[in-house]
Amino acid sequence: xxxxxxxxxxxxxxxxxxGPFQHVVRRWQDTEKHYLLEALEKVSIIPVxxxxxxxxxxxxxxxxxxVEALVxxxxxxxGDDMVFSG
Numbered sequence: 001x002x003x004x005x006x007x008x009x010x011x012x013x014x015x016x017x018x019g020p021f022q023h024v025v026r027r028w029q030d031t032e033k034h035y036l037l038e039a040l041e042k043v044s045i046i047p048v049x050x051x052x053x054x055x056x057x058x059x060x061x062x063x064x065x066x067v068e069a070l071v072x073x074x075x076x077x078x079g080d081d082m083v084f085s086g
Contacts, residue, residue, distance in 0.1 A: 005048045014040050 014037060049055065052071050056064045070086065077084035 008045045008048065011040055011043055011045055 052067055056067050059067070074084040074086070
């Protein structure tokens with residue numbers, strides 16, 4: 001999920017600041033930059049969710065059981081004022 005969040009942030013920056021690519025693509029022609037930004041405007045960004053129910057929604061049963069076990073273990077650790085590292 002971290003990769004998706006990174007991609008979403010890069011696209012957001014490109015849309016709001018005229019592109020984070022300005023320093024990278026100095027040699028590009030203005031038409032090429034415009035084409036890229038125009039294409040990025042068409043991309044719909046879906047926010048990343050960290051809610052266990054959202055994460056499990058598209059997963060198979062084995063993965064759902066694993067996520068449930070990890071969430072329960074995390075709650076047990078936090079209940080004992082311990083840090084859970086996954």
